[in-house]
Amino acid sequence: MTARVTVVVATTNRRDELDRALSYHDDLAILVDNGSTDGTAAFVRRRFPRMDVVKLGRNLGAPARNPGVRRATTPYVAFADAVARPHGATKPGRSYARTCGVSDALAPRCSYR
Numbered sequence: 001m002t003a004r005v006t007v008v009v010a011t012t013n014r015r016d017e018l019d020r021a022l023s024y025h026d027d028l029a030i031l032v033d034n035g036s037t038d039g040t041a042a043f044v045r046r047r048f049p050r051m052d053v054v055k056l057g058r059n060l061g062a063p064a065r066n067p068g069v070r071r072a073t074t075p076y077v078a079f080a081d082a083v084a085r086p087h088g089a090t091k092p093g094r095s096y097a098r099t100c101g102v103s104d105a106l107a108p109r110c111s112y113r
Contacts, residue, residue, distance in 0.1 A: 003028050004076055008068035011082035012059055015040045021082050022048055029080075030068040035059035 007025050010032040011018065018040065022029065030052040033041040041055040054067045069077050 004074050005078055006030060006068075006072035006074045006076070007078045007080050008032060008065050008072065009080045009082055010034050010062075010064040010068065011040060012036050013038045013040065014082040015043045018044060018082055019047060021080075022051065025051075025080070028074065030054060030071055032056065032064050032068040034061075034064040 005028065007029040009022070009025070009029060012034040013036045014021075015036070015038045018031075022031070022044065031041075031044050031048075031054070033044070033053065033055045035056055035058045041053050044051060044053050052071060054071065056064055056067070065079060
């Protein structure tokens with residue numbers, strides 16, 4: 001089955017929280033490091049080597065999601081918080097996209113301005 005959803009997680013200085021939070025996402029997740037100074041991007045690259053990481057040079061606020069959306073290759077993109085887990089996910093390993101499903105959690109591709 002072809003994946004239909006990519007999860008974009010934009011975060012700033014959340015290295016310590018990401019170990020647990022990102023364990024709920026499968027390979028179709030993109031982390032956008034929004035100007036972190038705590039080594040977030042390097043940590044995620046080491047801990048989740050198959051995850052796509054975009055490192056921004058400064059904090060762009062909500063528009064930081066846009067580079068993640070542009071890198072997605074699926075028809076749908078979901079946004080997740082760096083410290084949240086999907087509703088209904090009781091343990092790591094069950095991906096956000098599989099837990100929520102396309103119809104009840106996702107919107108078509110969009111960009112914040």
